[in-house]
């Protein structure tokens with residue numbers, strides 16, 4: 001287990017242009033709900049978020065620029081994988097790289113804790129999200145029939161596998177790996 005400083009540093013990611021990824025807090029809910037409602041036909045309620053985030057293995061993160069929240073993600077931690085439950089960027093700031101930043105954060109979480117993959121389910125009709133995740137290396141691995149209770153729609157399961165681990169070079173690729181923090185946390 002790492003030191004307090006290392007853990008503190010890992011809680012948020014700040015980019016050069018002031019975009020910030022950090023843990024979701026209760027005060028974020030109005031803006032998170034705005035992005036959620038603007039993004040999905042069958043959106044989660046605030047209760048859905050709170051119920052989910054009360055689970056010990058459930059993590060919420062937001063991407064923030066200045067004092068505005070542009071998007072968020074909710075994922076579960078499992079022993080060998082991360083499972084993405086909800087992920088959205090507000091329509092007003094789409095195609096500016098916020099989604100990509102959040103995927104980068106997820107990949108960092110996967111590799112730095114030596115999990116093997118990230119999984120998610122995406123609606124069959126949600127082509128934009130399928131293209132987005134494919135652009136980041138995810139592959140459709142399975143069809144999940146009648147997956148959604150709301151519409152009965154099918155889903156694709158999509159997965160991103162971690163690159164092979166090299167004991168001398170870590171995972172080699174993916175940003176932003178801070179080797180000292182990685183060492184302190186293991």
Ligand SMILES: CC(C)(COP(=O)(O)OP(=O)(O)OC[C@H]1O[C@@H](n2cnc3c(N)ncnc32)[C@H](O)[C@@H]1OP(=O)(O)O)[C@@H](O)C(=O)NCCC(=O)NCCS
Pocket residue numbers: 039040086087088089090093094095096097098099100101120121122123126127128129131132133135
């Ligand atoms: C999918 C989503 C999260 C993408 O977020 P974003 O911040 O706009 O994505 P980015 O700007 O980081 O895009 C990075 C790359 O992904 C791909 N991409 C993103 N949106 C795309 C789209 N609508 N169609 C095709 N490719 C797309 C492109 O390659 C893009 O690079 P480019 O802009 O240089 O062409 C966003 O469209 C969204 O919130 N959709 C509604 C909610 C949703 O469907 N969530 C997923 C549930 S499974």
